[in-house]
Amino acid sequence: MTAAAIKTETQAELTVRIKRLEHGRDLDLPRYETALAAGCDVRAAVTQTVTLKPGERYMTPTGIAIAMPPGWEAQMRPRSGLAAKHGVSCVNAPGTIDADYRGELRVILINHGAEDFVINRGxxxxxxxxxxxxxxxxxxxxxxxxxxxxxxxxxSTGV
Known part of the structure; x- marks a missing residue:
């Protein structure tokens, strides 16, 4: 069953306009990987492999820009698999994308792990x-x- 096939009575209708930027033309658009996923995955639009050393941050381009209607925000969050397996997270999680922002979405990744982490295109x-x-x-x-x-x-309220 696809995400589009499942809809609850309380879900609001939201149309997000998306623009592919030149360096993201060949990448998949954000999508929900499972029918009931809360978050849609975004991809790295790096033009060459990036190695993130332990403790380093990188503003990873996504190759997309979005427009939401007033009264909405997008929150960029870490992927749990990257955090659990590699110690890679987002510095400002969740990062807020305001409804009036029209620039490229970037994900500020940080490597909290002990090993280098490689970011590949896509x-x-x-x-x-x-x-x-x-x-x-x-x-x-x-x-x-x-x-x-x-x-x-x-x-103050205890453990």
């Missing part, structure tokens, strides 16, 4: 998840209401 390097966005209205006040937690910060 490798699946990240997954993109779409989510609704709400912008808040801010109201300045002199005092905030009291809660049980109060100002208890990091670790």
């Amino acid at each position: 490798d699946r390097i990240g997954q993109m998840v779409f989510a609704p966005v709400f912008q808040a209205a801010f109201e300045e006040v002199d005092e905030l209401d009291e809660t049980v937690r109060g100002q208890g910060g990091f670790g």
